[in-house]
Amino acid sequence: MQKIVGVTACPAGIAHTYMAAESIEQAAKKLGYEIKMETNGASGVENRLTEKDIEEAVAVIIAADTSVEMKRFHGKPLIEVSVGEAIRKADIIMNQVKSGDIEIYQS
Amino acid sequence: MDLINQHLIKINTTLNTKSEIFETVCKLLEADNRLLDRQLFLNDLYEREGAGATAPGYSFAIPHAKSKGVKTASLVFIHLENEIGWTKSEKVKYIFAIAVPYEEAKDEHLNILAMLARKMMNEDFRKELNAAKTKEEYYRLLTASNV
Numbered sequence: 058m059q060k061i062v063g064v065t066a067c068p069a070g071i072a073h074t075y076m077a078a079e080s081i082e083q084a085a086k087k088l089g090y091e092i093k094m095e096t097n098g099a100s101g102v103e104n105r106l107t108e109k110d111i112e113e114a115v116a117v118i119i120a121a122d123t124s125v126e127m128k129r130f131h132g133k134p135l136i137e138v139s140v141g142e143a144i145r146k147a148d149i150i151m152n153q154v155k156s157g158d159i160e161i162y163q164s
Numbered sequence: 165m166d167l168i169n170q171h172l173i174k175i176n177t178t179l180n181t182k183s184e185i186f187e188t189v190c191k192l193l194e195a196d197n198r199l200l201d202r203q204l205f206l207n208d209l210y211e212r213e214g215a216g217a218t219a220p221g222y223s224f225a226i227p228h229a230k231s232k233g234v235k236t237a238s239l240v241f242i243h244l245e246n247e248i249g250w251t252k253s254e255k256v257k258y259i260f261a262i263a264v265p266y267e268e269a270k271d272e273h274l275n276i277l278a279m280l281a282r283k284m285m286n287e288d289f290r291k292e293l294n295a296a297k298t299k300e301e302y303y304r305l306l307t308a309s310n311v
Contacts, residue, residue: 075281
């Protein structure tokens with residue numbers, strides 16, 4: 058099973074962070090991917106991505122309305138969207154992952 | 165103190181603007197002694213809206229703020245009779261307003277809110293919300309721990 062990782066973060070980190078994570082998780086599972094989402098919320102970083110997670114991932118999804126620690130994703134295929142897009146358009150994002158049409162992130 | 169109680173739920177209401185809704189949220193919170201400074205909380209709500217409107221679709225709006233004006237972590241739920249435009253493109257009918265004290269970190273309230281946020285993305289939850297009619301039913305849905 059191919060693995061996708063991602064990070065969600067919103068300014069207050071109370072609600073949208075988790076909605077975006079849930080939305081992406083559901084969409085990824087629908088397409089048969091293994092998925093791990095890190096949430097940068099008000100209670101701090103939860104479900105933190107390890108180096109191994111990132112190394113194994115075929116794609117990275119950043120859904121954030123605030124800054125996220127990005128250096129760790131250097132050289133990975135990466136999609137950056139807003140939290141709102143992740144909540145509403147997770148299926149479209151996931152189809153883009155599937156198509157493989159993703160730019161490589163240069164930190 | 166619980167995050168939500170039946171005093172913080174208002175159903176079958178008609179409100180026409182975001183500011184009327186925020187006023188109502190403040191009134192309900194104040195009546196339940198959950199605010200320290202109404203204006204400060206309002207400012208923080210608007211500031212968060214400014215950073216990106218809080219209507220993620222499904223007729224939901226989730227205005228929220230972590231604010232020095234808040235005394236107790238709270239959830240206010242408003243069900244509107246009428247749909248109103250939250251942004252130019254997004255209409256809303258269900259308001260989940262979240263107030264969290266500024267200093268509150270690593271608290272169980274935040275976990276409950278995170279769980280609720282995840283619940284909103286669940287189709288069954290949305291169906292049950294659409295079918296709910298009484299305050300008791302909404303209360304039960306909002307506080308149920310199963311997703």
